Amino acid sequence: MKRNIAIVWGGYSSEAVISAKSMAGIYSFLDKERYNVYKVKIVKEGWTVDADGQIYPVDKNDFSFMHPILSVKVKFDFAYITIHGTPGEDGRLQGFFDMIDIPYSTCGMMASALTMNKFICNNFLKNFGVTVADSLYLNKDTKYSTKEIADRLGFPMFVKPNTGGSSFATTKVKSIEQLEEAIETSFKETSDVIIESYIGGTEVTCGSYKTKNKEVVFPLTEVVTSNDFFDYKAKYEGEVEEITPARISEEMTQRIQSLTSKIYDLVGAKGIIRADFIIKGKTPYLLEVNTTPGMTQTSFVPQQVAAAGLNITEVLTEIIENEF
Structure with missing residues (x-):
């Protein structure tokens, strides 16, 4: 029997527009032969699900919905969270799913809350020898x-x-x-x-995920933009050059991959994360840890998955099945 997978998107911040793009990407990546895939939108006005092109309210008591056409109650078995910002990236939604015993794709409540707070997270990681900006x-x-x-x-x-x-x-x-x-x-x-x-240097980003059986750290992506920094236009309107693998030494590549894996464990991560760095001289400076990275067709993580010779559909299946 197929599991019912909810791609949870939306959110309460300006990044809801980015969440919509990631939802579309994840929907295209997931294995429809293996799963029943639904799009669940969470905004302040309410929780709704898109089922066969029709919109229905979600019952928050058990994370389900009543399908009036089929006259059956559909209960979701898994939440693939792709909300950038509150409440999907800061631990609030994770706490809710923990309480009703629904497995999900991202870090848990504590790790999400930690990594969402840039100042606290960077200063926490600084205690373990991770170099960050003042x-x-x-x-x-x-x-x-x-x-x-x-x-x-x-x-x-x-x-x-x-x-x-x-x-x-x-x-x-x-x-x-x-x-x-x-x-x-x-x-x-x-x-x-x-x-x-400000740290001047080469900007790179590194994705990683771990399951019960394996640890995967992806090739790095180098970020080159003529904009002042990697802003919305650079990320989503093409004003950037993204080079995977990054044009840096093998030694620095391995150092940042090892550092990303270490950060993954230190924050207690789960699912796919992405760590962003600036390389100044011979020192990688951590910019931030992203626990719900963008997942559009052209986002960093899908690029890195492809560069690693992996299949994005299989990677997402591994992340889902790891929770059962």
Whole structure:
């Protein structure tokens, strides 16, 4: 009997538009001969499922829906979470699924909450020898001085939503006159902000997943863009060159792959993660850990899966079956 797989997408942040793209990618990748695949949209207005082109409400009590045409109750066996941002990337949805005993694709509640908070995660990993950029943390109650921030971090610097993605409300600040506006822009996206010193170098990203029987670390992708940084236009409107495998030494490649595997274990990850780095000189600086990476047809992870000689459908099947 086929398992019922819910691709859970949407979310409460600006990144819902990216989640929609990832949902379409995952839907195209999953094995329809093996699974009944449904698209479950979670937004503030409610939870709904697309079944045969019709939209029905989802029962949150047991993660199911009543199919009125077939007159049967369909209970989902597994959630493939592809919400970028809250509530699918910060642990809230994972806690819900834990409570009703539904297996899912991503990290658990604690690992998701940790990795979603860039400032806390990077400082946690720094204790284990992972090199990260110097940074400051602000919440909406923090009294801050733009001069003190400038003196501490120098220019340019990055201002980002601390508990959101880096596609929206992220600014590369080049002067003190831009700083306050950049901070307020990030506050419109989330209630806290991280400000990081700029690290110039080669940007790369590395995906990984582990199951009960294997550990896989993918080839690295090098990210080259003429934009100020890898923003929404670079990620999703083609203003970037993505080179897999990255044009770096074998020694540095192995070092970053080993570091990605170490980070996977340190944060208690599950499913597919992606770790982003800047290589400055001979030092890789961790930018962030992404536990629900983009999964469009052209996203980094599918590129890396192909470069590794693997089949994306088989990889996702492994991740699902690992939970049973």
